[in-house]
Amino acid sequence: MQRFINNPDEVVEDTVKGFVKAHADLVRLASNPRVIAARHAPVDGKVGVITGGGSGHEPAFIGYTGRNMLDAVAVGELFSSPTAKSFLDAAREANGGKGVVCLYGNYAGDNMNVKMAIKLAAKEDITIATVVANDDVCSAGPDEREKRRGVAGEIFMWKCAGALAAEGASLEAVQAVAQRAIDNCRSIGVGLGPCTLPAVGHPNFLIEPGTMEVGIGHHGEPGVRVEPLKPAAEIARDMAKIVLDDHDLAAGTEVAVLVSGLGATPANELYILNDTIEQEITGRGLTIHKTYIGNYFTSLEMVGATLTVMALDAELKRLLDVDVDCPARL
Amino acid sequence: MQRFINNPDEVVEDTVKGFVKAHADLVRLASNPRVIAARHAPVDGKVGVITGGGSGHEPAFIGYTGRNMLDAVAVGELFSSPTAKSFLDAAREANGGKGVVCLYGNYAGDNMNVKMAIKLAAKEDITIATVVANDDVCSAGPDEREKRRGVAGEIFMWKCAGALAAEGASLEAVQAVAQRAIDNCRSIGVGLGPCTLPAVGHPNFLIEPGTMEVGIGHHGEPGVRVEPLKPAAEIARDMAKIVLDDHDLAAGTEVAVLVSGLGATPANELYILNDTIEQEITGRGLTIHKTYIGNYFTSLEMVGATLTVMALDAELKRLLDVDVDCPARL
Missing domain, CATH: 3.40.50.10440 (Dihydroxyacetone kinase; domain 1)
Structure with missing residues (x-):
């Protein structure tokens, strides 16, 4: 370790x-x-x-x-x-x-x-x-x-x-x-690499190199499928599709987007995902009010990312925009 | 990858x-x-x-x-x-x-x-x-x-x-x-794991598991020594000592502290380092005005952390405290 x-x-x-x-x-x-x-x-x-x-x-x-x-x-x-x-x-x-x-x-x-x-x-x-x-x-x-x-x-x-x-x-x-x-929130996680509880000393689940786990939980809970690792754009499209198909929002809806790393995925890769995520969201006629990118909710040193889309109404939008002062970035 | x-x-x-x-x-x-x-x-x-x-x-x-x-x-x-x-x-x-x-x-x-x-x-x-x-x-x-x-x-x-x-x-x-x-700034980096330029496909330098590189640069430039991986408290003490010995600040000096992950080190480990870093800094009679912890300056998916200590005078302190609005956390 x-x-x-x-x-x-x-x-x-x-x-x-x-x-x-x-x-x-x-x-x-x-x-x-x-x-x-x-x-x-x-x-x-x-x-x-x-x-x-x-x-x-x-x-x-x-x-x-x-x-x-x-x-x-x-x-x-x-x-x-x-x-x-x-x-x-x-x-x-x-x-x-x-x-x-x-x-x-x-x-x-x-x-x-x-x-x-x-x-x-x-x-x-x-x-x-x-x-x-x-x-x-x-x-x-x-x-x-x-x-x-x-x-x-x-x-x-x-x-x-x-x-x-x-x-x-x-x-x-x-x-x-x-x-x-x-x-109003829907989220999905994709895992590319596991994490290790220090007191255990070995990964608590496995992700074979060259594969990825779609729909993974924050503690390695299995998702919907394991598949070969794909280019970021394809992964991002899948993530957006799973979230938005479940969400079923009317065109014109305003949303907030959060792309979080799981601990060991650097910011530039989250931005690469976001390039396609933005396309997919706006391609469905939705309007992105605000995007948050970074390590917001992690799983030790897991490699991977999550996408959260929240549909906004007038009150939620107003409340989301209120300034906060806390140790994490918001 | x-x-x-x-x-x-x-x-x-x-x-x-x-x-x-x-x-x-x-x-x-x-x-x-x-x-x-x-x-x-x-x-x-x-x-x-x-x-x-x-x-x-x-x-x-x-x-x-x-x-x-x-x-x-x-x-x-x-x-x-x-x-x-x-x-x-x-x-x-x-x-x-x-x-x-x-x-x-x-x-x-x-x-x-x-x-x-x-x-x-x-x-x-x-x-x-x-x-x-x-x-x-x-x-x-x-x-x-x-x-x-x-x-x-x-x-x-x-x-x-x-x-x-x-x-x-x-x-x-x-x-x-x-x-x-x-x-007024002094910094040091410690690397626990290398990073890979995607177009190259293999790490551009090596850090053997069980070892760490003290004084590493942001692109894997070698530092002062390779040594066996130690408990976080010992690493943090070494980092603080290297920075503060070079800095040579008078007791009572106010400082700002930045502990940055290098890309694949999760926030909780940076906090663990900070527990000892704070002890070392205040143990020298310095006063910490503000601490920044997170991924501020990374190196792709390198595993490791950097410590920066800035000595403050009245003007630097005032300017550091001015609110900013930029994509990164500050």
Whole structure:
């Protein structure tokens, strides 16, 4: 493993320490060392906005803590759900007396621990409303959307909800806009190379050189097919087609586009993908309002990329355009 | 090669096209397709701020085009200098009648082509003043600083100069602040894995698994030593020591810190490095004003990281804090 790590069992510990040091102007470590809170949180009378998830996806989830974004984040071990206690503590850090929305991805461990945190929080009169992200098209069919995983579309969900909460909206309104934001997102991932959990020491799945996995999840969950590696333009066309066929948007719809590297794919290759992605999207009569390119939601040192397309309405567009101040690029 | 590319000879072409599409609100392609200009450029009566360099370092150089940053960038082929004509055209795009500063890195090809561009520009009454970045500590000894390469310190140089130029400063003043900014920077790179130019098809240098190259350049130029791969904390200590020993700053000095991945190193590992880097810097009595962590200046899919430390004075600190709006994160 050609990696910058210390004790493989302390990767999350060391990551969080270095993160808080780098961004102490924006974030702080809570008394629970697996919870990152925004410096400003909690804000009295504001709905708290939290999430949580496994580590190894940096800058997700912790990098989206900040002004007009997330108030607190529960931090799990690598590719593992945070504990119920960490979700609870994130809610406590974010609670300004108006309730908390927990906007997280659809994974078994997260579902279980968030449910438990809701019960524990209720005993302290903290209401936690939830939205479960399920934007990953290839993880289940269109008639089973509730089974789909949450991936990079979560960032758009957090951004819209974070902005609305900062305006003083009610818990119901923030939950509703987050639900609409993620309902309007479709994502797909393509993997060209696996990643290795440092404590395991070998890849947790395989991608043979010369092949690629279409529809892969953020932890190597298999997608719809393995096929020979193709030129970027063909890959990008396939990614756009899978996302847009599932989305079925009317011509003239405005969209936001996010192309994220999975950790070991450099920016220039994401731009190469975007050249074709833009063609495919505009070729369907859609209008691109804004494009985000970079490492937004990664999987350790996996080689690959994801595409997320969010359909915008007037409110989502306005909220997406609100300036944020958080460690990750937005 | 597990890469998102089309024709290996058209990597730069495709990258630039996808880049301009993604960031059309901020940048535009000049009539020379190897020049990126800011949407706002040229600004009448403002000193133009330009740079140029080989491709494969994205988001450098093109991603730093924007408001309060670079007005135009000359784009070279992968790891190759832009042509003199491209540097000239970048100057033309940036020229608001008050002269242009070209702030670039110390490489033979760039030196030659910038010199030629200066002569060509003079015929059109465009004055080009230059600052040559040489922040890479391991590329030559302290008594031969003029031989050192320019690396990620260039970003701080651009940011300070771009902010001062936007305030309406003179050509001499912008040049002087850029020179002071880069004089105040020291950088070092550590490579854990090589990169491959797509048209070549095999790595252009070797790093044996289990080893690392200390002091490596952005194109695999050898550093001071190859040694067994060590825990991140030891690597970070070595990096900080090399940079700070060369810098020799008085206790109490404020610094800005930039930890950049080289392309295939994920963010969490940069944070792990930062945990120790911060200790080493503050342990010498220095104060960290701001830390930047991410992929700021890469080398295709090289595995590795760089550390840059810039000593701040009151003016540099003020200029560094000026908000910018460009495709790269700042």
